[in-house]
Amino acid sequence: MRIKLINPNTTQRMTDSMARCAREIAAPGTEIIAVSPTMGPPSIEGYYDEAVASLGLLAEVEAGEKQGIDGYVIACFGDPALYAARELARGPVIGIAEAAMHAASVIAPGFSVVTTLQRTCNMAWHLAERYGMTRFCKNVRATDVAVLELDEPGSAARQTIIDECRRALDEDGSDAIVLGCAGMAEFCREVEQAIGAPVVEGVTAAVKWAEALVALKLNTAKRGDYARPLAKRYDGVLSDFSPR
Amino acid sequence: MRIKLINPNTTQRMTDSMARCAREIAAPGTEIIAVSPTMGPPSIEGYYDEAVASLGLLAEVEAGEKQGIDGYVIACFGDPALYAARELARGPVIGIAEAAMHAASVIAPGFSVVTTLQRTCNMAWHLAERYGMTRFCKNVRATDVAVLELDEPGSAARQTIIDECRRALDEDGSDAIVLGCAGMAEFCREVEQAIGAPVVEGVTAAVKWAEALVALKLNTAKRGDYARPLAKRYDGVLSDFSPR
Amino acid sequence: MRIKLINPNTTQRMTDSMARCAREIAAPGTEIIAVSPTMGPPSIEGYYDEAVASLGLLAEVEAGEKQGIDGYVIACFGDPALYAARELARGPVIGIAEAAMHAASVIAPGFSVVTTLQRTCNMAWHLAERYGMTRFCKNVRATDVAVLELDEPGSAARQTIIDECRRALDEDGSDAIVLGCAGMAEFCREVEQAIGAPVVEGVTAAVKWAEALVALKLNTAKRGDYARPLAKRYDGVLSDFSPR
Amino acid sequence: MRIKLINPNTTQRMTDSMARCAREIAAPGTEIIAVSPTMGPPSIEGYYDEAVASLGLLAEVEAGEKQGIDGYVIACFGDPALYAARELARGPVIGIAEAAMHAASVIAPGFSVVTTLQRTCNMAWHLAERYGMTRFCKNVRATDVAVLELDEPGSAARQTIIDECRRALDEDGSDAIVLGCAGMAEFCREVEQAIGAPVVEGVTAAVKWAEALVALKLNTAKRGDYARPLAKRYDGVLSDFSPR
Amino acid sequence: MRIKLINPNTTQRMTDSMARCAREIAAPGTEIIAVSPTMGPPSIEGYYDEAVASLGLLAEVEAGEKQGIDGYVIACFGDPALYAARELARGPVIGIAEAAMHAASVIAPGFSVVTTLQRTCNMAWHLAERYGMTRFCKNVRATDVAVLELDEPGSAARQTIIDECRRALDEDGSDAIVLGCAGMAEFCREVEQAIGAPVVEGVTAAVKWAEALVALKLNTAKRGDYARPLAKRYDGVLSDFSPR
Amino acid sequence: MRIKLINPNTTQRMTDSMARCAREIAAPGTEIIAVSPTMGPPSIEGYYDEAVASLGLLAEVEAGEKQGIDGYVIACFGDPALYAARELARGPVIGIAEAAMHAASVIAPGFSVVTTLQRTCNMAWHLAERYGMTRFCKNVRATDVAVLELDEPGSAARQTIIDECRRALDEDGSDAIVLGCAGMAEFCREVEQAIGAPVVEGVTAAVKWAEALVALKLNTAKRGDYARPLAKRYDGVLSDFSPR
Structure with missing residues (x-):
């Protein structure tokens, strides 16, 4: 196919x-x-x-x-x-976003979205609503990492994201993370290992x-x-x- | 201004x-x-x-x-x-749509949207949700009139719309009508007089x-x-x- | 008229x-x-x-x-x-309240209501629900200023309100403020200038x-x-x- | 007490x-x-x-x-x-209304309210919302019986109400009835016997x-x-x- | 009976x-x-x-x-x-839970549930939803007291619960408490006296x-x-x- | 795997x-x-x-x-x-049910569930709510076919289901069907061909x-x-x- x-x-x-x-x-x-x-x-x-x-x-x-x-x-x-x-x-x-939220809703009672800029958080909330996923989406968190920084060599972006994911688990009552940017696809497993909870990435x-x-x-x-x-x-x- | x-x-x-x-x-x-x-x-x-x-x-x-x-x-x-x-x-x-729904929600406990094609009805529902107006929007009704038919001379479009507005009042528990197409602006008052209930048109x-x-x-x-x-x-x- | x-x-x-x-x-x-x-x-x-x-x-x-x-x-x-x-x-x-919430919902993705006494906060929430505005209303905040203090000369009320509006912008994810008391009408522009974000006042x-x-x-x-x-x-x- | x-x-x-x-x-x-x-x-x-x-x-x-x-x-x-x-x-x-809706929600998956005038139907819906009962309230039905007709001797009011209750069970997917007027208290059991399903009356x-x-x-x-x-x-x- | x-x-x-x-x-x-x-x-x-x-x-x-x-x-x-x-x-x-939530919703604009283990909090939220009580339920709070500790002589469980109830009143905007475990029935009045607000217990x-x-x-x-x-x-x- | x-x-x-x-x-x-x-x-x-x-x-x-x-x-x-x-x-x-509703929500703006007995309809509604799918689920329809009739040779069950699916498309504003019983898995394609709209079956x-x-x-x-x-x-x- x-x-x-x-x-x-x-x-x-x-x-x-x-x-x-x-x-x-x-x-x-x-x-x-x-x-x-x-x-x-x-x-x-x-x-x-x-x-x-x-x-x-x-x-x-x-x-x-x-x-x-x-x-x-x-x-x-x-x-x-x-x-x-x-x-x-x-x-x-x-x-x-649709695929990631569906997947996260099957494996966890609640998830947090960790995304890039603050101004895109409401967009993620709108999507959660559109797909019926607000009841699973406990929070949407910005990291203030710009999309194109994500794969710059030597960028602190990955660590910033890992730190925010940890805070999400601790503070939001979430049991899983949805990564809120296609640019984060490549380090999904790395984040998962760092935080010890399921991390869902939308591209895959x-x-x-x-x-x-x-x-x-x-x-x-x-x-x-x-x-x-x-x-x-x-x-x-x-x-x-x-x-x- | x-x-x-x-x-x-x-x-x-x-x-x-x-x-x-x-x-x-x-x-x-x-x-x-x-x-x-x-x-x-x-x-x-x-x-x-x-x-x-x-x-x-x-x-x-x-x-x-x-x-x-x-x-x-x-x-x-x-x-x-x-x-x-x-x-x-x-x-x-x-x-x-935003202005019309706001206005209708002030003057009536509930309204129906009367629009053109069936396939645009869900669009109207999405808008009602986006503006918080689902609690006022009792129904969205299609007339299967194409947008560009609306101002064709001699078209039956106006009568079709008036008839649908009447059905809306009778069947939906609505007390006012929102016209769901900018092309209907010019005959708003005509519809209002025909049906004897407030008709809200978005352009004005x-x-x-x-x-x-x-x-x-x-x-x-x-x-x-x-x-x-x-x-x-x-x-x-x-x-x-x-x-x- | x-x-x-x-x-x-x-x-x-x-x-x-x-x-x-x-x-x-x-x-x-x-x-x-x-x-x-x-x-x-x-x-x-x-x-x-x-x-x-x-x-x-x-x-x-x-x-x-x-x-x-x-x-x-x-x-x-x-x-x-x-x-x-x-x-x-x-x-x-x-x-x-209805007019202010409608207006705020058009110019901002979310607003906070800043009102007088704690015991009136739920009343504001009920209104937000009644008008379909809960999706825009991010928070309702009391200042514990009594209504009749608002226009007492020399009262600290205005500063208290300005401070609460600032906290609302910082903590609630709101981009605009709705003033939650008719008695605040006269200093709407003063608050707006102080906080640098739109302030909606209901009387006007x-x-x-x-x-x-x-x-x-x-x-x-x-x-x-x-x-x-x-x-x-x-x-x-x-x-x-x-x-x- | x-x-x-x-x-x-x-x-x-x-x-x-x-x-x-x-x-x-x-x-x-x-x-x-x-x-x-x-x-x-x-x-x-x-x-x-x-x-x-x-x-x-x-x-x-x-x-x-x-x-x-x-x-x-x-x-x-x-x-x-x-x-x-x-x-x-x-x-x-x-x-x-609060007591009747609570009671009905315990004994049935869904109920219909049968009330007097059409213009009070939305009031009943508002109450259902206020008490969290919209998920149980399948419909609110008017009988167009005026409140003071209810206990007029020889009035057809009781039969009208019984007929509407039957329609509610058949058409609304309801399993119980809530009588929507204090004036109906006295014939609650009579209605229940006539329709063969639980009828909840608020005064009692x-x-x-x-x-x-x-x-x-x-x-x-x-x-x-x-x-x-x-x-x-x-x-x-x-x-x-x-x-x- | x-x-x-x-x-x-x-x-x-x-x-x-x-x-x-x-x-x-x-x-x-x-x-x-x-x-x-x-x-x-x-x-x-x-x-x-x-x-x-x-x-x-x-x-x-x-x-x-x-x-x-x-x-x-x-x-x-x-x-x-x-x-x-x-x-x-x-x-x-x-x-x-149903009876306690109904009762609490009649006497207070909002309540918090104080329960045992963190993992049962979502269960309480599901119940609140099922009974239409989410609009009254301001928070569900775990104490990490195991069910069977509750009546162990000399256990610190009661004090832990009283402390959590006080926090609930202060932080959740709640005016009453629902005790979230049948094992707490016996000390309901004790908690109520300690915190000075209504405490609802489900068994009674x-x-x-x-x-x-x-x-x-x-x-x-x-x-x-x-x-x-x-x-x-x-x-x-x-x-x-x-x-x- | x-x-x-x-x-x-x-x-x-x-x-x-x-x-x-x-x-x-x-x-x-x-x-x-x-x-x-x-x-x-x-x-x-x-x-x-x-x-x-x-x-x-x-x-x-x-x-x-x-x-x-x-x-x-x-x-x-x-x-x-x-x-x-x-x-x-x-x-x-x-x-x-979870898998079928997720799938249907991706391919259609709205779906109807066609199931067996009337008494299981509310169960389907509860599931739709639990999965956030009420916004997609336009109706749940019973056929009054018992589960074990479904694969009885010569049973009229299949035709009954096809007829109900057609009514669902015509009357519910749905564009796809979800079959509401595991026993219907084997004739999913047959129904799809008969009605000319996507039919989602949960087992597969x-x-x-x-x-x-x-x-x-x-x-x-x-x-x-x-x-x-x-x-x-x-x-x-x-x-x-x-x-x-």
């Missing part, structure tokens, strides 16, 4: 890192097509970044439909344009969820909201995006 | 009609700048339309900041890109809300989520959208 | 102060009729005060109907007898909301709960209150 | 009927003091009736404190002025709840909201109501 | 202590039959203990039906197997609630979920449990 | 059928150990059945821990004893979810509620169940 993992920001080095994590966890027989758009924000740290990034992301989904993709992973913790992507896709589309979780849904032959429902966009001609420089 | 009313679809005739309604209701001294983008969908009837339309909408907000705009109205019932727009704007930004409501907030000198809070987007360089054809 | 602002407590000096704030913000052409009952509690600091104060308040609404009032503002942060007042009034009736917000609703010709819905009270003869000393 | 049952409307014949029901169910050793105010509405069928009726009700609670009352029942299904009454009373104060339920709380020596908590009203001098004709 | 109080753990000394508390509070004419199963866990401190204890508990309910029992109290704060017990019983079945509360429901002739609804288990033959060593 | 699928009822023919479905969907390298207890109810159709069935189910989980099981599926739509099982297990434990969904969690090395969190039961000696005939 072919799973397309779309990093909606343009930072190829993050895409490469996610692709490595995805391929490591994928079942034999699963092909991971990992892409990022060539246009848009290099990192997504707010609603405006997210809105602009949606364009490139949706172009990749539409392209995927022609590539015979079986399922999609949206690899940014804000799960941008998730519903719009579902309108385009025949197969399942899953966000990494979403790949396995997508594989499961494809194996179950569960495609996106096309009766209602997620039906194909109505065919119409878009105007001006966006006419290439017209749904057909 | 200068209020910018942004119709996020590209259909100028809808923009003109909204502008008329807005100017009629505006206080003396309020200048209404009504625009629609030159790029993007001619009507917004789903999540994908909405995501693509956000680009032109946000460009108009950013332009507005240079035009000395005091407050913004997002004139599509899905209130697209509302939070992103708030990141860009210094003054208040209000969506027409949002203009008055925006005026009120500007008069109160209440600008968008810039401490947290709605702070200006972090300055960064976007890639490729979207580099013009880079937040500075 | 004629807006009647009813201070449900009997302290004329508070009524005068609110009237000043209301007139300053009102549009040209809006006449503010500011009254307080001659009977009842001089300040409202609990459920019992509120229940007794409702009588004078409702008498003023009923009188207003004969005065050709277009809209009403209930100027006590508990929004006492709001639904009963709506049964009496033809035009819109808005509470100051409600005046503008009422003006907006009147301009929109949105009257109280009379089909259901807010229909005129059934005509009946009340007994004993309350017979003058009989609905006709 | 002495339980004071306060019918907040002035219709003595309803008070007498409730007194009979209360005395029949009361334990030996429980004295029922049943009163109704001499001033105010003869029936309570809306928010305005309720607000005005609160005055006489609260006077009876205050009088009760001097009579050595151990617990109070507020005998109108809207549970008017419940929190204000708790401020005045040392012992427990329970509303008949509240008397037993009050007895239980008094026996448990559980008085109203006086630390927070329910502390005695602050002593202050009320103005004008309401000065007799001043809390001391 | 005959009330059967079932302690679902096997520790007879706890059963005896509860029986004393129950008999002291019971009305003249109420016979308390207090039992504990001869099989199962000696204390219930988690979901597994609870699941296994349910067997003996249900056997006692089934036996009770042959003994002519009028109402049942499940005397463990987790209210184990409450719905299953209601399927078996004709009369009302009430859990001690449930006995009075059960008496009230029996007096009201309110039996378990048998239309829906709580209908007798369908007759079927269970297999193997559990065949004695087959519902008939 | 070794996944243990536990059918908590004793009907081997259902276990065999589920095992077939599970093995068909399982990845190469996944061993399915499908068992049912030798003691307890042959079908689970209520709370009492469920409580008694928990004993055999938990014995199978405990046995599994000695068999080196990597993950567990509880194969009854009530997800009985799920939390207790998590206390016993090192690896993940997932219920079939849970097997894939369990595989995913095991692959992700996500074990049950052992810090809080799901820690191993405290070691203690159970009494009487249940002493074999004592946690060690």
Whole structure:
């Protein structure tokens, strides 16, 4: 099966890192097509970044439909344009926050999300609400680490994150951690070992969820909201995006 | 004061009609700048339309900041890109669904939304939840009228809407109606007279809300989520959208 | 248009102060009729005060109907007898907590209410729930300032309130403040300047909301709960209150 | 022990009927003091009736404190002025809707409220929310029987109510009925026999709840909201109501 | 009337202590039959203990039906197997957490639960949700006292509990305490005197609630979920449990 | 990896059928150990059945821990004893209702559950609440087909279910169906083809979810509620169940 993992920001080095994590966890027989758009924000740290990034992301989904993709992973913790992507896709589309929260809710009575900037905390709360996960999500904690610092060599980012995860377990009544940024995928196991409690990371979780849904032959429902966009001609420089 | 009313679809005739309604209701001294983008969908009837339309909408907000705009109205019932727009704007930004639901909740114990296509009903429910209005919103009803049919001469659309409003009052335990599409602004009073109960229309409501907030000198809070987007360089054809 | 602002407590000096704030913000052409009952509690600091104060308040609404009032503002942060007042009034009736919370929810992702006595905090929470605003209301904070201390010359009340507002921003994850007492109207801008974040005050917000609703010709819905009270003869000393 | 049952409307014949029901169910050793105010509405069928009726009700609670009352029942299904009454009373104060909903939630997974006029349905929903009972309350149904018709000889009211209770069981997924008006107390068993499912009536339920709380020596908590009203001098004709 | 109080753990000394508390509070004419199963866990401190204890508990309910029992109290704060017990019983079945939370919600705007082990806190939250009491339950606090320590002579357990109750009042915005373990029944009044606020204990509360429901002739609804288990033959060593 | 699928009822023919479905969907390298207890109810159709069935189910989980099981599926739509099982297990434990609802929430904006008996509908609602899925679950519909009828040759059960699924799509605003009984696993695809919308079945969904969690090395969190039961000696005939 072919799973397309779309990093909606343009930072190829993050895409490469996610692709490595995805391929490591994928079942034999699963092909991971990992892409990022060539246009848009290099990192997504707010609603405006997210809105602009949606364009490139949706172009990749539409392209995927022609590539015979079986399922999609949206690899940014804000799960941008998730519903719009579902309108385009025949197969399942899953966000990494969605997959991570589902997984955490199965293995623990409560979890904390540990994320990057303070201004993205409400975005995580909105997602928890959208997926019905507020009853499991005990807290969302910012570390004030910028997304692109995460994989800078010699950065203190990892230790900062580990420290915040420990505080989450001690203070929030949580029993597991959800890492709130796709850029944290590569050091998930390292954090888990440091804190001695389950750490859920969305990229890998979403790949396995997508594989499961494809194996179950569960495609996106096309009766209602997620039906194909109505065919119409878009105007001006966006006419290439017209749904057909 | 200068209020910018942004119709996020590209259909100028809808923009003109909204502008008329807005100017009629505006206080003396309020200048209404009504625009629609030159790029993007001619009507917004789903999540994908909405995501693509956000680009032109946000460009108009950013332009507005240079035009000395005091407050913004997002004139599509899905209130697209509302939070992103708030990141860009210094003054208040209000969506027409938000304004209409607030107004209806003050004058009635419960309201029904009467909108266009079935596939947009969940969008209205999401908005009701986002604004805390689910306790007032008794039902969302589709009429299966397409957005662009609304002002076609000789169309049966108006009668269809009036009939659905009557059913809403009879069956939903609602005491007022919220019209769920910016394209319905012009016949709001006609519907009200036909059904004998308050009918709230978002374009006019949002203009008055925006005026009120500007008069109160209440600008968008810039401490947290709605702070200006972090300055960064976007890639490729979207580099013009880079937040500075 | 004629807006009647009813201070449900009997302290004329508070009524005068609110009237000043209301007139300053009102549009040209809006006449503010500011009254307080001659009977009842001089300040409202609990459920019992509120229940007794409702009588004078409702008498003023009923009188207003004969005065050709277009809209009403209930100027006590508990929004006492709001639904009963709506049964009496033809035009819109808005509470100051309701207006302030609506306004704050448009300009900020979350707000804190800063009020007077501890025992009124739950009242504010109930109002937040009633208006659907719990998702925006991050905290309600008491200052243990009594209502009538607020405008005593030389009182430390203002500084106490400013300090509590600062703590709210720092500790509650709020980006804006709602002042939780009509008596705080006069120093709203002073607090805003001191803390550097939007401060919403209900008297002025409600005046503008009422003006907006009147301009929109949105009257109280009379089909259901807010229909005129059934005509009946009340007994004993309350017979003058009989609905006709 | 002495339980004071306060019918907040002035219709003595309803008070007498409730007194009979209360005395029949009361334990030996429980004295029922049943009163109704001499001033105010003869029936309570809306928010305005309720607000005005609160005055006489609260006077009876205050009088009760001097009579050595151990617990109070507020005998109108809207549970008017419940929190204000708790401020005045040392012992427990329970509303008949509160007691009936608690009882019904213990014996059935879900109940329907069958009440009088349509316009009081939302009041019942508000009460269900206030007591946390929305998860049990499957529906609130009006019969369009006026309160004072209930005990008119030869009235069709009883049959109308029985028919509505049957529909509730069939259509709402409810397994029990809560009668939504104090005036229905006398024919509770008759309805139960007719429909073959538990019927909970608030006057009797509240008397037993009050007895239980008094026996448990559980008085109203006086630390927070329910502390005695602050002593202050009320103005004008309401000065007799001043809390001391 | 005959009330059967079932302690679902096997520790007879706890059963005896509860029986004393129950008999002291019971009305003249109420016979308390207090039992504990001869099989199962000696204390219930988690979901597994609870699941296994349910067997003996249900056997006692089934036996009770042959003994002519009028109402049942499940005397463990987790209210184990409450719905299953209601399927078996004709009369009302009430859990001690249910009764305590109901009682606390009548006398106080908010309460805290003070319980034994940390791992049982979520169980208490689940119960609060199930009974609609989350709006009253401000916090659940563990003392890390094991159930069986509670009545060990010379144990520091009581003081630990009193200290935690004081913290709850100071820090949680609660006005009353619910003791979260049946083993705390005997020192309820002692705690109340020490902290000066109402303390609700479930065994006694449930006995009075059960008496009230029996007096009201309110039996378990048998239309829906709580209908007798369908007759079927269970297999193997559990065949004695087959519902008939 | 070794996944243990536990059918908590004793009907081997259902276990065999589920095992077939599970093995068909399982990845190469996944061993399915499908068992049912030798003691307890042959079908689970209520709370009492469920409580008694928990004993055999938990014995199978405990046995599994000695068999080196990597993950567990509880194969009854009530997800009985799920939390207790998590206390016993090192690896993940997932219920079939939990897995099915998660899957359905990813591919559709809303789903209906179609189940067997009316009396189990509330159980499904409780599960939806427990998993945060009420916002997706539009309705739960009974077919009044008994569990053991489902695989009787020549039974009308399948057609009844297909008809109810169609009604669900038409009347509930749902876009997908969740089959609410493990016994329906074998005809999931048949129903899907008949109705033309996604049909989610829990046994297969849970097997894939369990595989995913095991692959992700996500074990049950052992810090809080799901820690191993405290070691203690159970009494009487249940002493074999004592946690060690």
